[in-house]
Amino acid sequence: MAKTVRLEVPIKGMDCAQCAHHVEKAIAQLPGVAAVEVFLAAEKAVVHGDPQQLDLAAIRQAVEGAGYSVPEMPEAPTSRERVPRHFTLLLAAVFALVLLVVVAGEWLGLFEKLNVAVPFPLGLALVLVGGYPVFRNVLRAALRRQVTSHTLMTLGAVAALAVGEWVAAAIVVLFMRVGDFVERFTGESARRAVRDLTLLAPQTARVERSGAEVEVPVGEVKPGETVIVRPGERIPVDGEVVAGHATVDQAAITGEAMPVEVGPGSQVFAATVATLGSLRIRATRVGEDSTFGRVIKLVEEAEAHRAEVQRLADKFSSYYLPVVAGVTAVTWLLSRNPLAAAAVLVVACSCSFALATPVAMLASIGAAARRGLLIKGGKYLEELARADVLLVDKTGTLTLGRPQITDVVPLNNLPAAEILRLAASAERYSEHPLAEAVRAAAAAQGLSLLEPQTFTPIPGLGVQAQVNGHQVVVGSPRLAPEAQNLPALQQLQASGKTLLLVVVDGQAVGILAAADTLRPEVPQALAQLKALGIEQVELLTGDNPQTAARLAEELGVRFRANLLPEDKIRIVKEYQRQGHRVVMIGDGVNDAPALAQANVGIAMGAAGTDVALEAAHLALMREDWTLVPEAFRLARHTMGVVLGNLLFTALYNLAGLSLAALGLLPPTVAAAAQSLPDLGILGNSARLLQAGKSR
Numbered sequence: 133m134a135k136t137v138r139l140e141v142p143i144k145g146m147d148c149a150q151c152a153h154h155v156e157k158a159i160a161q162l163p164g165v166a167a168v169e170v171f172l173a174a175e176k177a178v179v180h181g182d183p184q185q186l187d188l189a190a191i192r193q194a195v196e197g198a199g200y201s202v203p204e205m206p207e208a209p210t211s212r213e214r215v216p217r218h219f220t221l222l223l224a225a226v227f228a229l230v231l232l233v234v235v236a237g238e239w240l241g242l243f244e245k246l247n248v249a250v251p252f253p254l255g256l257a258l259v260l261v262g263g264y265p266v267f268r269n270v271l272r273a274a275l276r277r278q279v280t281s282h283t284l285m286t287l288g289a290v291a292a293l294a295v296g297e298w299v300a301a302a303i304v305v306l307f308m309r310v311g312d313f314v315e316r317f318t319g320e321s322a323r324r325a326v327r328d329l330t331l332l333a334p335q336t337a338r339v340e341r342s343g344a345e346v347e348v349p350v351g352e353v354k355p356g357e358t359v360i361v362r363p364g365e366r367i368p369v370d371g372e373v374v375a376g377h378a379t380v381d382q383a384a385i386t387g388e389a390m391p392v393e394v395g396p397g398s399q400v401f402a403a404t405v406a407t408l409g410s411l412r413i414r415a416t417r418v419g420e421d422s423t424f425g426r427v428i429k430l431v432e433e434a435e436a437h438r439a440e441v442q443r444l445a446d447k448f449s450s451y452y453l454p455v456v457a458g459v460t461a462v463t464w465l466l467s468r469n470p471l472a473a474a475a476v477l478v479v480a481c482s483c484s485f486a487l488a489t490p491v492a493m494l495a496s497i498g499a500a501a502r503r504g505l506l507i508k509g510g511k512y513l514e515e516l517a518r519a520d521v522l523l524v525d526k527t528g529t530l531t532l533g534r535p536q537i538t539d540v541v542p543l544n545n546l547p548a549a550e551i552l553r554l555a556a557s558a559e560r561y562s563e564h565p566l567a568e569a570v571r572a573a574a575a576a577q578g579l580s581l582l583e584p585q586t587f588t589p590i591p592g593l594g595v596q597a598q599v600n601g602h603q604v605v606v607g608s609p610r611l612a613p614e615a616q617n618l619p620a621l622q623q624l625q626a627s628g629k630t631l632l633l634v635v636v637d638g639q640a641v642g643i644l645a646a647a648d649t650l651r652p653e654v655p656q657a658l659a660q661l662k663a664l665g666i667e668q669v670e671l672l673t674g675d676n677p678q679t680a681a682r683l684a685e686e687l688g689v690r691f692r693a694n695l696l697p698e699d700k701i702r703i704v705k706e707y708q709r710q711g712h713r714v715v716m717i718g719d720g721v722n723d724a725p726a727l728a729q730a731n732v733g734i735a736m737g738a739a740g741t742d743v744a745l746e747a748a749h750l751a752l753m754r755e756d757w758t759l760v761p762e763a764f765r766l767a768r769h770t771m772g773v774v775l776g777n778l779l780f781t782a783l784y785n786l787a788g789l790s791l792a793a794l795g796l797l798p799p800t801v802a803a804a805a806q807s808l809p810d811l812g813i814l815g816n817s818a819r820l821l822q823a824g825k826s827r
């Protein structure tokens with residue numbers, strides 16, 4: 133029987149020739165497969181590019197040319213994201229209707245008639261039974277000397293009962309129950325963003341055990357085992373490719389829809405999809421330890437930070453409650469109308485104030501995670517929205533962090549190759565990008581390295597090592613002040629390159645010059661930040677002033693050079709003392725302390741690195757500067773929504789309070805009316821949830 137294989141062809145950013153090529157390549161990797169079902173990711177094509185440019189015929193030809201059949205392209209899947217919005221609208225309509233019914237009932241005197249028709253004890257029983265869950269909560273809180281968002285309304289219901297208006301009390305109870313429901317639903321819809329993420333996690337993995345392939349639950353895979361991934365499958369673990377080539381869609385981790393090519397030696401992440409090609413992967417991290425698992429955990433933790441926002445709501449209540457109590461008392465004293473006083477208590481329900489902030493923040497955090505932007509708590513959105521200073525690390529953050537040695541300049545009679553060999557040997561065990569550059573340069577010349585007898589890194593300056601009986605120091609020219617005046621050094625410095633001095637037994641023997649490349653999207657991102665009003669941007673680097681100056685000038689920002697890691701923390705603190713809110717962007721590894729000290733520390737390219745995920749408050753899961761202005765915009769948008777929520781609720785409650793105090797709002801209508809802001813908040817915040825799903 134013919135075996136059918138399903139291929140997903142991601143089309144974003146590929147021209148049709150590439151597409152066809154990918155299909156051909158994939159088919160070549162599938163020996164013994166008789167039929168290939170090609171599924172074109174139509175949704176992505178529509179979102180990201182010109183579907184016209186995609187030559188489906190060419191792809192079809194490529195597949196059919198290889199002797200396989202291509203079924204008709206399936207319809208683009210409809211987005212399930214639209215559901216909550218429709219649901220919100222429906223809910224709004226129902227609420228409006230109910231409000232109308234209540235107003236009409238009141239106006240026609242139906243409630244009054246009902247109140248008279250049914251004996252009071254029966255009505256009382258109805259209220260007590262219907263309101264039991266709410267009353268119990270309010271009472272429990274009261275015994276702990278606390279108020280809940282429904283304490284006031286409960287008092288209102290009691291007041292209505294006291295004057296024999298059981299129908300009014302029943303309606304108040306009804307809306308308290310409805311309010312509880314809305315609150316739960318609202319929390320759910322924010323949490324959905326996270327749940328959507330967890331759905332991406334694969335459940336099983338195919339593992340090689342004693343020569344056979346076995347399918348096991350993902351949790352049972354152990355690091356070091358070999359996992360097999362077929363075309364179209366989600367990769368179940370973090371790991372290193374040991375064999376095979378594939379096109380991997382990493383959107384689940386990085387938010388980037390443009391797939392990447394992986395092959396032996398590449399790092400792959402759990403929850404990403406091998407769209408074309410099969411892979412054999414050596415698992416390095418599984419389950420909760422995988423990058424995806426940790427992202428989920430961090431987003432969930434951000435949710436749990438709810439308490440922090442809740443405290444704010446409590447603080448608000450402590451001001452709000454006395455005001456409401458005062459208005460109630462004045463109303464009672466002036467009008468002697470207990471129903472007007474009850475209406476004040478009912479309409480002043482503070483539950484929508486409590487909802488206003490967390491709902492918007494959770495929606496944002498969830499939506500951001502889908503775009504490759506990990507935010508560790510609502511607090512950081514708030515800080516980011518108000519930040520005015522941006523500090524930027526250079527190596528690895530503004531630049532690609534892959535410097536290359538461009539010159540080797542001998543200073544006396546030691547030949548260039550020997551200088552490079554000694555330097556590379558001294559750098560043998562350093563993880564610094566410059567050390568890698570030195571080793572790469574030595575390797576390119578076919579030089580074999582010596583084993584250093586001792587090795588000591590000098591943080592922010594260089595390394596010191598014992599090589600072949602010689603004391604070798606490689607690092608910043610600042611290590612040897614007497615070398616500053618060397619003409620060769622000054623000449624090279626003017627070129628804007630990073631310079632390393634090689635000192636052997638106390639004597640400077642050579643200079644290595646290294647050049648790094650600016651990330652291409654940086655100028656545009658900085659321009660956008662400027663447009664957002666972030667005027668103070670400063671480049672902080674351990675590199676020399678000439679290199680820094682050249683880059684800073686190109687980017688139109690200020691700079692400070694020759695900094696040691698502790699200097700960066702000091703500068704962050706300095707700005708903070710002046711009352712600034714500081715955002716620091718670094719590559720997370722050596723900048724971790726400064727990132728932690730900043731109001732918002734942003735780690736660049738955190739996918740797969742522990743330190744960056746831990747230290748920063750915000751992590752960019754892919755190395756892409758366009759995410760930085762996006763984060764600022766999202767933060768401001770979120771705070772705008774929060775403010776809108778609060779303002780709307782405040783104005784609404786003010787109007788309600790005034791009407792109720794004037795005796796113009798019966799408790800029944802007040803009860804129906806107070807639940808409307810919850811809905812406004814829900815709808816308003818859902819916009820944020822939507823914003824992240826444009827992909």
Ligand SMILES: Nc1ncnc2c1ncn2[C@@H]1O[C@H](COP(=O)(O)OP(=O)(O)OP(=O)(O)O)[C@@H](O)[C@H]1O
Pocket residue numbers: 525526527528559562563564566567590591592593594595606607608609630631632672673674675676695696697722
């Ligand atoms: N392993 C090393 N080998 C050679 N030089 C080094 C090494 N480590 C540090 N240096 C020297 O110290 C300087 C500062 O290093 P540091 O690691 O603090 O900053 P950086 O990563 O180069 O730049 P940035 O601060 O912009 O990230 C480097 O420019 C280099 O001159």
Ligand SMILES: [Zn+2]
Pocket residue numbers: 308311481482483484806807
């Ligand atoms: Zn309420």
